[in-house]
Amino acid sequence: QSVLTQPPSASGTPGQRVIISCSGSSSNIGSNPVNWYQQVPGTAPKLLIYSSNQRPSGVPDRISGSKSGTSASLAISGLQSEDEADYYCATWDDSLNGVLFGGGTQLTVL
Amino acid sequence: QVQLVESGGDVVQPGRSLRLSCAASGFTFSTYAMHWVRQAPGKGLQWVAFISYDGSKKYYADSVKGRFTISRDNSKNTLSLQMNSLGYEDTGVYYCARPIFNYGGPPGYWGQGTLVTVSS
Numbered sequence: 001q002s003v004l005t006q007p008p009s010a011s012g013t014p015g016q017r018v019i020i021s022c023s024g025s026s027s028n029i030g031s032n033p034v035n036w037y038q039q040v041p042g043t044a045p046k047l048l049i050y051s052s053n054q055r056p057s058g059v060p061d062r063i064s065g066s067k068s069g070t071s072a073s074l075a076i077s078g079l080q081s082e083d084e085a086d087y088y089c090a091t092w093d094d095s096l097n098g099v100l101f102g103g104g105t106q107l108t109v110l
Numbered sequence: 111q112v113q114l115v116e117s118g119g120d121v122v123q124p125g126r127s128l129r130l131s132c133a134a135s136g137f138t139f140s141t142y143a144m145h146w147v148r149q150a151p152g153k154g155l156q157w158v159a160f161i162s163y164d165g166s167k168k169y170y171a172d173s174v175k176g177r178f179t180i181s182r183d184n185s186k187n188t189l190s191l192q193m194n195s196l197g198y199e200d201t202g203v204y205y206c207a208r209p210i211f212n213y214g215g216p217p218g219y220w221g222q223g224t225l226v227t228v229s230s
Binding site: 032033034035037039044045046047050051056086088090091092097098099100101102103104 | 145147154155156157160169170171205210214215216217218219220221222223
């Protein structure tokens with residue numbers, strides 16, 4: 001069972017805005033930055049957000065991240081069919097001395 | 111650009127050993143911490159092990175502690191994972207990953223993965 005809690009599924013219609021949450025604790029999200037990844041089944045994860053709210057080059061600005069306290073969020077605006085994938089949050093945990101991943105959220109574009 | 115290429119995945123019987131390798135290029139390997147992350151079939155991502163830039167610090171997930179050993183050869187830009195006493199639960203795709211920042215943190219760059227199948 002993941003210590004970072006994500007909803008197992010999310011959905012939206014094209015053009016809509018979807019928000020995926022990631023809940024942790026003081027030893028992980030509360031004290032460390034969060035990364036977000038997109039993974040299409042059968043491929044390696046792709047970095048979408050690092051340091052909680054920074055986009056790597058090539059990631060469109062309709063994708064954004066935020067963090068408050070022990071929770072983080074990924075927002076995808078202007079939903080497109082190609083956004084249909086699995087999304088994971090991750091951060092370092094100071095108690096574990098390791099990386100924690102959320103359980104993943106499967107995003108469906110209706 | 112950052113390139114990470116894993117190799118060594120195979121079909122192995124329970125209780126046997128396997129060694130994975132990751133060839134790194136496109137960055138100064140010796141200045142970055144590294145991770146191994148795995149993904150069981152149909153499941154989520156699971157962190158396996160971390161090694162600091164100079165190999166002085168190594169951390170493991172509880173599920174692999176005492177069985178897996180992470181190591182690196184900075185002269186060859188290579189990361190390794192020695193896996194002993196393999197069990198069915200170790201089946202999955204193993205990714206070599208580099209943090210965004212050289213001091214550590216969660217993965218930023220990923221290899222394509224190598225498949226380990228534990229089967230009798």
